[in-house]
Amino acid sequence: MDTFLYLTRRILQALAVILIVTVVVFCLLHALPGGPARGILGPQATAEQIAAFNHEQRLDQALPVQYVHYLGTLLHGDLGTSYTLNESVSTLIEQRLPKTLVLTVLSAFVGLLLAIPLGMWQAVRRNKPADYVITTLGFVAYATPVYFLGLILVLVFTQLLPWFPSQAPQGETLGQVLSQPNALVLPVVAGAASMVAVFSRYMRAATLENLSEDYVRTARAGGSRQGAILRRHVFRNSLTPVVAMLGYYVPVLFGGALVVEQLFNYPGMGLLFWSAAQSSDYPVLLGCVLVISVATVVGTLLADIAQRLVDPRVKAGRA
Amino acid sequence: MSAALRTTTPPTEAVAGHRLPLRRFARNRLAVAGLAVVVLFLLFCFVGPLLHSTDQTHTDLTQVNLAPNGSHWLGTDAVGHDELGRLMYGGKVSLLVGLAAGILATVIGTLWGAIAGYAGGWIDAVMMRVVDAGIAIPALFILLVVSAITTPDTLGLIVILGLVSWLVPSRLIRAETLTLKNRDYVLTLRAIGGTHGRAIARHILPNSVSTIVVAATFQVADAILLVAYVSYLGLGVQPPSTDWGGMLSAGLTAAYSGRWWLIVPPGLAIILVVCAFNAIGDGLRDAFDIKGRG
Numbered sequence: 001m002d003t004f005l006y007l008t009r010r011i012l013q014a015l016a017v018i019l020i021v022t023v024v025v026f027c028l029l030h031a032l033p034g035g036p037a038r039g040i041l042g043p044q045a046t047a048e049q050i051a052a053f054n055h056e057q058r059l060d061q062a063l064p065v066q067y068v069h070y071l072g073t074l075l076h077g078d079l080g081t082s083y084t085l086n087e088s089v090s091t092l093i094e095q096r097l098p099k100t101l102v103l104t105v106l107s108a109f110v111g112l113l114l115a116i117p118l119g120m121w122q123a124v125r126r127n128k129p130a131d132y133v134i135t136t137l138g139f140v141a142y143a144t145p146v147y148f149l150g151l152i153l154v155l156v157f158t159q160l161l162p163w164f165p166s167q168a169p170q171g172e173t174l175g176q177v178l179s180q181p182n183a184l185v186l187p188v189v190a191g192a193a194s195m196v197a198v199f200s201r202y203m204r205a206a207t208l209e210n211l212s213e214d215y216v217r218t219a220r221a222g223g224s225r226q227g228a229i230l231r232r233h234v235f236r237n238s239l240t241p242v243v244a245m246l247g248y249y250v251p252v253l254f255g256g257a258l259v260v261e262q263l264f265n266y267p268g269m270g271l272l273f274w275s276a277a278q279s280s281d282y283p284v285l286l287g288c289v290l291v292i293s294v295a296t297v298v299g300t301l302l303a304d305i306a307q308r309l310v311d312p313r314v315k316a317g318r319a
Numbered sequence: 320m321s322a323a324l325r326t327t328t329p330p331t332e333a334v335a336g337h338r339l340p341l342r343r344f345a346r347n348r349l350a351v352a353g354l355a356v357v358v359l360f361l362l363f364c365f366v367g368p369l370l371h372s373t374d375q376t377h378t379d380l381t382q383v384n385l386a387p388n389g390s391h392w393l394g395t396d397a398v399g400h401d402e403l404g405r406l407m408y409g410g411k412v413s414l415l416v417g418l419a420a421g422i423l424a425t426v427i428g429t430l431w432g433a434i435a436g437y438a439g440g441w442i443d444a445v446m447m448r449v450v451d452a453g454i455a456i457p458a459l460f461i462l463l464v465v466s467a468i469t470t471p472d473t474l475g476l477i478v479i480l481g482l483v484s485w486l487v488p489s490r491l492i493r494a495e496t497l498t499l500k501n502r503d504y505v506l507t508l509r510a511i512g513g514t515h516g517r518a519i520a521r522h523i524l525p526n527s528v529s530t531i532v533v534a535a536t537f538q539v540a541d542a543i544l545l546v547a548y549v550s551y552l553g554l555g556v557q558p559p560s561t562d563w564g565g566m567l568s569a570g571l572t573a574a575y576s577g578r579w580w581l582i583v584p585p586g587l588a589i590i591l592v593v594c595a596f597n598a599i600g601d602g603l604r605d606a607f608d609i610k611g612r613g
Binding site: 020144276285296 | 449454564574
C-alpha cells in the first residue's frame with residue numbers, strides 16, 4: 001500500500017513537472033522579438049501580413065486561451081510544423097530521435113562499463129597512487145569541453161593515426177547508421193568521457209561506504225576472501241545507487257549529444273536542433289526541448305521507482 | 320552541467336575533531352594547489368597585460384598565423400593578434416563572466432531554496448517542481464534557443480547563465496533549511512514575534528553559509544565551463560572582444576591545418592581553471608564537513 005501511494009505521488013509530481021515544462025516552452029515561444037510571426041514571415045513582412053498571420057495562428061487571443069489551445073494540440077501529438085523543412089515536427093523527431101538514443105545509450109553503456117570497475121578499483125586502492133591518478137584524470141575529463149575533446153580525438157585518431165573516420169555514420173535509417181560501427185567509435189567515446197569521470201566517482205564513494213559496513217566485516221571474519229566479498233556483496237550493493245543516478249544524468253547525456261552530433265555531423269536530433277537554431281525554426285526547437293524534457297522526467301521517474309523496488313532501504317523519495 | 324564529480328566520501332580520519340576548517344583546508348594538497356592555480360590565472364589575466372602589453376583590438380595582417388617564436392611566445396592568430404596577450408585578454412572575460420554567473424546562480428538558488436524549505440507545504444511543492452522542470456531541460460538546449468532569438472552583451476550573458484544554473488544550489492539550500500527551521504532559536508524568534516523574513520535572513524542563511532560557499536565554488540567551476548560552450552553555441556561575446564571559449568571555437572578549423580597554438584593554450588586554460596575550482600570546492604566541503612550535493 002505504501003508503495004502504491006508512493007507511486008501515485010511520484011507520477012503526479014512528474015505530470016506537474018511536465019506541465020511546468022510546457023509553460024516554459026510556451027513562454028519561450030512568446031518571448032520571441034516580434035512574436036513567432038516575425039520568425040516565420042521574415043523581417044520584410046508588412047504589418048497587415050503579420051496581423052493576418054497572428055489571427056490565423058490564434059496569436060491575437062489572450063495568452064491563457066492560447067496556452068490551453070497549445071496544450072490541446074500537444075495532447076494530440078501535434079508539435080507544429082517546421083518553418084523550413086516543410087514537415088511536421090513530430091515526424092522529424094520520429095526520424096531523428098532513435099539515432100540520438102542509439103548514440104546516448106551506447107555512450108552511457110561504454111561510460112558505465114569503464115566507470116564501474118574503475119570506481120571500485122579506486123575504492124580498494126584508496127589513497128594509493130592509482131586512486132590519485134584516476135581521480136585526477138576524472139577531474140580533467142569533467143573539465144574538458146566536449147567539443148575540445150572531440151577535436152583532439154579527431155586530430156589524433158583520424159590524422160595522426162588514421163584508425164577511424166572523422167565523420168559519424170550517415171544515413172536515413174537506424175540500420176544504415178548501425179552498419180558503420182567504425183564511424184561510431186569517436187562520437188561514442190566523446191560522449192562517454194565525462195560520464196566515466198562522474199560515475200567512477202559515484203562508484204568509488206558507494207564502494208567505500210559499503211566497504212565500511214558491518215556485513216563486510218562479518219564476511220571477512222567468516223573467512224571470505226577480498227575478491228569474493230567485492231564480487232558477491234559490495235559490487236551489487238554499490239551498483240544500485242549508482243545506476244539510479246543514471247536517471248538524473250539523462251539531461252547531461254542529451255546535452256552532450258547536442259555537441260557531439262554537431263561536431264561529427266551525426267544525423268540525430270541534436271543536429272536537427274542545431275540546424276533549427278541556425279534557421280530560427282522555432283517549432284522544431286521547442287518541440288525538441290519538450291521531447292527531451294519529457295524523456296528526462298520519465299527517466300528520473302523510472303530510476304526512482306526502480307531504485308525503490310530493488311533496494312528496500314530506500315524509503316523516502318529524494319524530492 | 321550537473322552535480323557531477325561531487326559525492327560524499329567518508330572522512331579520512333575517524334573524526335576530524337575540533338580542528339578548524341581553515342586548517343583542514345590547508346592540509347588538503349589538491350585544494351591548495353587549486354587555489355594556487357586560480358590565483359596564478361587571476362594574476363596572469365589581470366596583471367599580465369601590464370607586463371606583456373599587446374594590441375587586441377586592431378588586426379595586424381603582416382603578423383598572421385605565426386608559429387610560436389621569440390617575439391610571439393604563443394604565436395599569432397588569423398588576424399595577427401598575439402596569442403599570449405589574447406589568452407590574458409580572453410581569460411579576463413571568461414573568469415569575470417564565470418565568477419559573476421556562478422555567484423548570481425548561487426544567490427538565486429539560495430533564496431529560492433531557503434524560501435521553499437522554510438515555507439513548506441504547497442508553496443515548497445510548487446517551487447521544487449519548478450526546479451525539477453528546470454533540471455529536465457538541458458541548459459545547452461536553452462542556450463541554443465536563446466542564441467537563435469538574441470545576441471546578448473556581457474551583462475546579458477551573465478544573467479542568462481545565472482538563470483539556467485541556479486537549480487542545483489536551490490536543492491541543497493532547501494535541504495539545509497529543512498534541518499534548520501525547527502531549531503529552537505528559530506522557534507524562539509517566531510514565538511517572540513519575529514517575522515519569517517527575519518528568521519530566514521538572521522538565522523537560516525547565516526547558519527547555511529558553509530553550504531552556500533561550497534555550492535558557489537562548484538557553481539563557478541560549472542559556469543566557467545558553460546562560458547566555454549557559449550561561444551561554440553553562437554552566444555559568445557562579440558569581436559573584437561573574446562574569451563577562452565571563443566578562442567577555442569575560432570581555432571577549431573585552424574587546428575586541422577596544424578596551428579595547434581590556437582587551441583591548446585585556451586583549452587588547457589579552461590581545463591586547469593575548472594579543475595582548480597572543483598578541487599577548491601572539494602577541499603572546502605571536506606573542511607566544513609558537509610554531506611555531498613545533488
